[in-house]
Amino acid sequence: MSAENGIVDLFIIGGGVNGAGIARDAAGRGMSVILCEKDDLAQGTSSRSGKLVHGGLRYLEYYEFRLVREALIEREVLLESAPHIIWPMRFVLPHSSSDRPAWLVRLGLFLYDHLGGRKRLPGTRTLNLATAPEGAPIKPEYRKGFEYSDCWVDDARLVLLNALDASQRGAQVHTRTACTSVRRNGDLWDIEMTEGATGRKIPVRARCVVNTAGPWVNDIIGRVAGLNSARNVRLVKGSHIIVPKFWEGRQAYLVQNPDKRVIFINPYENDLALIGTTDIPYEGRPEDVKADASEIDYLITSVNRYFKQQLAASDIVHSFSGVRPLYDDNAENPSAVTRDYIFEVDARNGSAPLLSVFGGKITTFRKLSEHALEKIRPFFPAMAQGWTSRGALPGGDMPAADFEQFLGDLRARYRWLPMDLAKHYARLYGTRAHALIGSATCLADLGQVFGRLLREREALFLMETEWAQTPQDILERRTKHGLHMTQGERDAFASWCEQQLKAA
Structure with a gap:
């Protein structure tokens, strides 16, 4: 399915983890692919995550069992494919009797250990924080804790390596090049790309358009393609702060708050700590997102509730904020909005499909990519089968x-x-x-x-x-x-x- 007469199979809009993942998977199946990103790869949401490949322990409270199981399985697949940028990490969860009861935490961790067929990572254990070295930085009133496994990931490099693999398999990757027009023309799409530096217009013809624009997914459907959608993304802001690391050991911490949100305190860059995230509704332009004073105060208060060493705003080395483009399922609580993903296929007369992706998370991007290509298989009956579950990312072939x-x-x-x-x-x-x-x-x-x-x-x-x-x-x-x-x-x-x- 190589490009014929200048016509490509897939034109992908958005160079985040989902766009790069779909480009890699499709190129590896022999499809001709162009990936178009208006800024730098991973410049938006995909470089502003909590930098974890995880099942989503707290999603069990919202009965997201399918998503958690898929994420736990993917955790093992990704760990195998990129051991240089993904590695195991142990998380210590101090228990507070005023928040979730201990039996509920134990039940959640039991499910977490067994729902996804864990193979490489060690299981959960109970800790006496008064005697365990992991309890040294924790206040003495928190005597009981739990420890479980998840994985760290360099999120921006995960995107880059998928784009690099796609390129090595024949995909064209255009950064700092905006998709400015998408119009159906019979069985094809007439597309215009515009280079940011020169303003040069680049025409493209494609059999299928894949919209992975994240926070801008509805903008692509409406303004760029001139179409309508019954689905929407809900923008939820997640902010993080970075401070000097204030404990010994390689373990991370997960603390509970009275509002039922959880905060990760992870070792970062050897001598730093990454703390986050917040979950609050966001109404502004995704380009303008930043951590505000109330979020920073919330994160510091959450840490200070549990740790002996008290943090202040003056300790912050850096902060960042990202907009999560979650599928709008009408949940009232931003933390309860589904992290699952939804597809919408807009096709006319059985051809020229526009596939739009709503939602998703870093951990499940590879499976999302497979599912996305299955959605358009009817338009490409000769498409090869999926392959990425057994393929190392560039540099991961050790x-x-x-x-x-x-x-x-x-x-x-x-x-x-x-x-x-x-x-x-x-x-x-x-x-x-x-x-x-x-x-x-x-x-x-x-x-x-x-x-x-x-x-x-x-x-x-x-x-x-x-x-x-x-x-x-x-x-x-x-x-x-x-x-x-x-x-x-x-x-x-x-x-x-x-x-x-x-x-x-």
């Missing part, structure tokens, strides 16, 4: 999906590479670290140093192979170097990036 073994092999091969830099390259790039290092035989060969671990060779690698164009692309999404650099270092790096773009 023996036995064993990150520690790969890191050891990397250090043995490049003995001149310091441990912190070797681990950074292994974590972000996996087996692609060899391509990044290239012919370098010493640290000096990696070029100018911009910050603690950021060197010129890595920045050029990101520009050449991962669609990075701006300092923010590199410092915030491709990596998290920006969190560890001074303002002066960031300014100097921005000047270097500008010089590179002029020279290109």
Whole structure:
């Protein structure tokens, strides 16, 4: 199903995790694909998550058993496919008798352990927080706790690796290029893309349009395609704060609040902690979302309720906020709005379908992608079967999906590479670290140093192979170097990036 006469099978709008996942799956099935993103890959919701591959323990309270089971199964699949950017994490849940009763928590954790056929991750255990080392930072009034497993993920890199795999399988990926018009013309779609930098119009013809625009999904249907939909997304804002890590150990924490919401306190970037999230209705433009003072106060209060070390707003290193485009199921409580996904297929006379995706979550993006392609199978009867459940993402093809073994092999091969830099390259790039290092035989060969671990060779690698164009692309999404650099270092790096773009 390769492109014929300039006509592609799928034109995908939106470079978040769902768009990139569908592009990868479709390209791997031999379909011709164009992915169009108006900004950078993962610039919106998909880089502003809690950075977890998890089943959604709290969704059990809302009877989302199908979603939780699917997410738990996917947790194992994704862990196998990308062990460099996804890894197990243990979560400690201090119990408060004034919130959910202990029997309900135990029941939820029992279901969590068994609903998805857990294989690789250790199960739940009960903790005496008065004696267990995990209880050291917790206030003495919380004596009982539970510990369970989920996984960490570098969300922005998950999107990038799906787009990269799609590209390597033949898909065209256009960043900073908006889809400005979509119109049916018989059995095809006439599409116009507009480059952000030049304003150049690029015409495209496609057999099917896939709308994964996230918070903008209804805007694409109405303004860009000139159609109507009976479905809507409900925008819910989730904010996070980042502070210096204030406990010993690699474990994360999950705390309950009297309003039944839960807050994650996760180790982040070795010496930092990521705290979130809030769940509040959002009415503004998705582009303008940011954490407000009341959300920051809510998160700090939630942490201070449980931990001996008390946080203040002055401890915050960084904050970010994302808009979750949840399918509007009319739930009154934003936390109860379904995290499941819904598809809508708009077709005329059995051809030229427009597939729109409503909702979804990071953990289930791969399964969502499979289901999306099954929805349009009637229009592509020769479509191959799904394959992504057994395919490693770029860099994840390490023996036995064993990150520690790969890191050891990397250090043995490049003995001149310091441990912190070797681990950074292994974590972000996996087996692609060899391509990044290239012919370098010493640290000096990696070029100018911009910050603690950021060197010129890595920045050029990101520009050449991962669609990075701006300092923010590199410092915030491709990596998290920006969190560890001074303002002066960031300014100097921005000047270097500008010089590179002029020279290109």
